[in-house]
Amino acid sequence: MDVFTEKQEALVNSSWEAFKKNIPHLSILFYTLILEKVPESKEMFSFLKDFDGIPHNNTILEAHAEMIFDMTRDAAVQLRSKGKIDLADDVTLEYLGSVHVQKGVIDHHFLVFKEAMLKTIKKAMDDKWSEELSCAWSIPYDELAASIKKAMGW
Template structure:
């Protein structure tokens, strides 16, 4: 597995510091982009199933976004420090469990690469 360089880790940490200041707006933007690219993904999120719009003040959406952004930061730090991502007891493990339960496959993650 490729490791993050010190510079890459620093960029992820700096990005996290900026992102966590405005999680509500960023979470709306993230899910807006996901749903524009893959509208069928709406049914995968319990907090989006019963609405045709992004709920701007939805606490579940905000909470989910915090977990996703935090997971990326945790993974980058672990890659740099350990050369691997250890999932025991981490946000990544929880998120992985949810994705497995929902039957998410690797190809569905491609939407967030855009």
């Protein structure tokens, strides 16, 4: 992997701040985009499976979306400072891997999540969206996804 630049990290951090300002709305958008592509994934999320559509004002849904975006932002920071992703500890990575295996996650789901994440960031950034910003989020997401897949035994 090429070096993750200071500018890319700054782009991720600034768009993360824009995302955080509107988590309730943007988390609904994020999961709506996922379910449009993979409706059956609704059963994978405890906070979605008992609802028709996407529940609004659902703190668990919002916290889960925030965690995914924050992990990706943190991956960007680590790529910049260390040149690699180093999750908090191996237990975290093992846990993520086991949960993804248990839920039946397949490779296609990682692609759908990435697309939904990028579209959500695009909405958060509005007219400040660019291909450069898309790339800045894509690199850490891809690295994080690769780490989770490895923990899944792929």
